Amino acid sequence: MSYDFDTLKVQGGYDASLHNNAVSVPIYQTAAFGLGDSYRADRLFSFSEDDPIYTRLSNPTVDILEKRLAALHGAAGAIALASGMAAVSYALLNAAGKGGRILTTARLYGGTVDAFTSIFPDIGLEIDIIENPDDVSAFERGLKSNTRAIYIESLTNPFATIPDMNKIAGIAHSRKIPLIVDNTIATPYLLNPFEYGADVVVYSATKGLSGHGNVIAGAVIESGKFNYGSGNFPHFERPLWFLRGTDNIERNILQVFPKTPFTGRLRAVHLNYLGAALSPFDAYLVLLGLETLSERVSKQVANALAVIQYLENSPHVKWVCHPAAKNNPYKSLAEKYFPKGAGGVLSFGFKGTEEEKRRFLAATKVFGYQANIGDARSLIINPTETTHVELTPGQRELVGLGTDTIRLSLGLESPKDLIADLEQAFKEVFG
Numbered sequence: 527m528s529y530d531f532d533t534l535k536v537q538g539g540y541d542a543s544l545h546n547n548a549v550s551v552p553i554y555q556t557a558a559f560g561l562g563d564s565y566r567a568d569r570l571f572s573f574s575e576d577d578p579i580y581t582r583l584s585n586p587t588v589d590i591l592e593k594r595l596a597a598l599h600g601a602a603g604a605i606a607l608a609s610g611m612a613a614v615s616y617a618l619l620n621a622a623g624k625g626g627r628i629l630t631t632a633r634l635y636g637g638t639v640d641a642f643t644s645i646f647p648d649i650g651l652e653i654d655i656i657e658n659p660d661d662v663s664a665f666e667r668g669l670k671s672n673t674r675a676i677y678i679e680s681l682t683n684p685f686a687t688i689p690d691m692n693k694i695a696g697i698a699h700s701r702k703i704p705l706i707v708d709n710t711i712a713t714p715y716l717l718n719p720f721e722y723g724a725d726v727v728v729y730s731a732t733k734g735l736s737g738h739g740n741v742i743a744g745a746v747i748e749s750g751k752f753n754y755g756s757g758n759f760p761h762f763e764r765p766l767w768f769l770r771g772t773d774n775i776e777r778n779i780l781q782v783f784p785k786t787p788f789t790g791r792l793r794a795v796h797l798n799y800l801g802a803a804l805s806p807f808d809a810y811l812v813l814l815g816l817e818t819l820s821e822r823v824s825k826q827v828a829n830a831l832a833v834i835q836y837l838e839n840s841p842h843v844k845w846v847c848h849p850a851a852k853n854n855p856y857k858s859l860a861e862k863y864f865p866k867g868a869g870g871v872l873s874f875g876f877k878g879t880e881e882e883k884r885r886f887l888a889a890t891k892v893f894g895y896q897a898n899i900g901d902a903r904s905l906i907i908n909p910t911e912t913t914h915v916e917l918t919p920g921q922r923e924l925v926g927l928g929t930d931t932i933r934l935s936l937g938l939e940s941p942k943d944l945i946a947d948l949e950q951a952f953k954e955v956f957g
Contacts, residue, residue, distance in 0.1 A: 531598060531715065535816045539593025545586070553810045554578075554586045572772045573782050583798060587806040591813050595735075595745055598714045598816075599727065602750020603786030605793055606743065606809055610710065610730020612802035613744030614638055616792050617706055617728050618677060619651060623761035626674035627652045631659040631689075632917075632924040633682040634708070635730075636909070640916030657924055660855075662693045669697070674758065675704050675726075680719055680863070681711040683899065684873045684909045684933040685847040685926065688859040695723025702756045704788075710734065711869045711899065715823045722863065725752040726788055733900030736815035737822050741808045748788040755780050762787055769794065822902065825938050826870030829904070832941035833934065833948070837874050842952050844875030844930065870936035871899050873909070880929065882955050883908065889951035892943050893934070904937035904944055 529538070545552050559578045561567040569575045578584040592604040607613050614635075618628050632639055632655055642653040654673070656664045665676060676698045678689045691707065698705040704725035709717060713734040719727050729735055731743035754762040765776035783790025797803060834851050837843045846852075849860035849868040860868045876883045887895055893906040897913050907913060910922065910929050917927065936944070 532820050534594065534597045535819050538597035539590045539595075551587060551590050551810060551813050553806045554581075555806050556585075557581050568772055572770065574772060581806065582801060582803040583793060585806050585809070587813075588804050588809040591804075591809045591816075592745075594813065594816060595714075595729075595747055599718055599720055599747050601720060601727075601747045603789040604745055604747040605789040605797065606731070606745050606804045606812070607797065608744065608802040608804050608808075609742050610635075610728070610732055610744040611637060611641070613728045613730065613746050614708065615641065615645075616796040616800070616802070617726055617746050618646070618675070619649075620788060620792050620796060621675035621704060621706060621726070621759075622651050623674065623759060624650060625672060627654055627670055627672050628675050628677050629654045629656065629665065629668050629670075629673050630677040631656045632921050633659060633685070633687055633689075634679055635683055635710075636914035636916045638708075639914075639921060644916075655924070659689055660687075662690050662697070665694055665697045669701055673701070673703060675706050677706045677708070679708040679711070680717055681709075681869050681871075683711060683871060684913070684931065686711070686849060686856075686868055686871055686873070687847075688849060688856045688863060688868070690859060691719060691722045691724065691863065695725075698725075699723070702753070702758050704752050711871050712864070713819060713823055713900075715820050716827075716864055716866050716869060720749045725749050731812050733898065734823060734826075735819065735900075736812045737819065737900055737902055738811075738815055739896075739898050739901040739903065741811040741815075743804055743808050743812050744802075746789055746792055748786060750785050752788070754787045762791060822938060823870070824866070826900075826936045827867030829936040829939070829941045829944060830867070830870045830872055830934075833936060833944055834872060836945045836948065840948075840952065842877045842956060844877045846872065846874045848872035871933065872936075873931050873933045875928070875930045876932050877930075878955065883930070883932070886951050886955045887932070889954040890947050891950070892939055892947035899933075899935040901935060902938045904939055905935040907933050909933050 558580050588606050591606050596604040656668050695705045706726040707719040707724040708728050709719050710730045710733050727747045729745045731745050762779045765778050769777045769782050779787050779791045837846045849856045893904050896905045
């Protein structure tokens with residue numbers, strides 16, 4: 527049968543009869559799994575069988591999470607990792623290979639942008655940044671002969687801007703390279719990037735996917751439709767000794783993982799040797815969070831709409847950035863990509879001095895002063911001094927990020943109480 531999203535988020539990827547009929551997904555808290563005998567070991571280590579060997583590479587609890595994420599996206603495969611940054615880093619390294627470049631924008635999580643200069647160049651991965659991602663033709667002009675992927679966020683942090691994903695995917699595919707989309711803020715409930723041309727989707731599962739601020743996790747998901755055998759990705763076509771079959775003949779990634787070459791290579795190379803494995807217990811926490819994904823995100827979107835209306839009428843607010851705000855330039859793209867709403871993260875400009883802004887942040891009681899987003903609790907932060915502190919002045923200018931910016935991540939509380947909390951905080955500062 528073909529199941530709807532809300533059925534898959536609760537039951538996808540799990541067959542209780544294979545797990546002693548446990549109603550809830552069991553936590554397989556073990557480092558290793560019995561190999562049986564040397565003949566079965568030969569099959570396991572030659573990828574002829576895919577049962578778990580060692581939890582760094584695969585684990586039944588983690589495997590169910592991966593299958594559920596793939597099912598929610600209608601995708602070929604997924605791999606769960608120990609953090610969102612591991613997911614981003616592994617995905618970009620996997621696409622680029624040796625000597626490849628990634629084309630992207632500055633409208634990304636601050637840590638990702640900082641990695642572009644502090645880590646990736648040291649290991650041979652060069653990054654090219656589009657200055658104005660609203661100009662889709664800029665992606666065409668930014669491509670180079672060794673560009674191996676385009677990387678964007680579907681709904682950006684902290685201003686909730688929206689790239690025209692479908693058109694950017696067309697540009698990527700015209701050059702036979704994949705489009706990689708960070709869908710962390712949107713979650714698959716609000717947007718499935720594969721429906722608009724994405725080839726790989728990454729998540730910080732720490733955020734909306736798990737939704738309770740109690741786990742660090744990441745995920746990479748692939749459509750299974752992109753051709754990595756075009757000649758642009760020799761690292762996928764090169765035979766490797768450790769991928770040899772039982773006949774001791776070397777094989778390449780495309781031969782061993784024909785349906786899931788991207789996540790297959792991530793598992794065999796990056797996860798295997800760099801080791802950012804997600805623990806079984808953390809996979810269990812993400813699975814629990816997924817069960818309420820639709821309900822949580824729907825409430826967060828509704829709370830965002832209520833708070834936006836309040837902020838737009840506050841004398842202490844310069845501007846509000848969210849596709850649902852008045853005169854927002856992304857309204858038409860939001861109608862195209864986000865008919866259920868453009869998420870629960872928004873930013874506004876504080877009308878006051880730096881000291882008054884800091885007093886305002888300290889005065890909130892319902893909003894927690896935290897750097898996370900997508901939590902069941904509503905959160906508030908000043909990005910320039912915290913989540914985006916790594917950005918240089920030039921990068922901040924590209925993003926449009928000023929020191930007056932305050933970011934909100936709406937949770938599940940009463941919208942009445944959230945608005946009253948902001949109101950009392952403004953009164954605490956301005957009387």
